[in-house]
Amino acid sequence: MTREQVQTWLDAYIDAWMTYDEAAIEALFTAEATYAYHPYDDPIHGREAIVAAWTSERDDVGSWEAGYAPLLIEGDRAVATGETRYANGRRYSNLFVMTFDDDGRCRDFVEWFVRQPD
Numbered sequence: 001m002t003r004e005q006v007q008t009w010l011d012a013y014i015d016a017w018m019t020y021d022e023a024a025i026e027a028l029f030t031a032e033a034t035y036a037y038h039p040y041d042d043p044i045h046g047r048e049a050i051v052a053a054w055t056s057e058r059d060d061v062g063s064w065e066a067g068y069a070p071l072l073i074e075g076d077r078a079v080a081t082g083e084t085r086y087a088n089g090r091r092y093s094n095l096f097v098m099t100f101d102d103d104g105r106c107r108d109f110v111e112w113f114v115r116q117p118d
Helices: 005-017 022-026 047-056
Strands: 028-035 064-074 077-086 091-100 108-113
Touching: 005 022, 005 064, 005 091, 022 047, 028 047, 047 077, 047 108, 064 091
Parallel strands: 028 108
Antiparallel strands: 064 077, 077 091, 091 108
């Protein structure tokens, strides 16, 4: 993966989150992908389960904004950092660890997020 490819994927991640478009979410992940919201969680297994998790609890449109960028890339693995800001004042620092397949779809995703002090 290149820095540009990872940034494109991260931008698509934000777009999919904004719209909750199931096809856009599916396009991000391999069929057998795993997704963990925390590094200590048992991950969600499979693209269909990831889509179901994303669409089961939705943030209101316009209630947040986010920006993420690649920090480190090594072959098919990438680490990204960024920030998510909610309209109610909550802010989170984010770190994503991702592994991609040859087509640029994520096959393993682990998220760390930390709420920033008010």
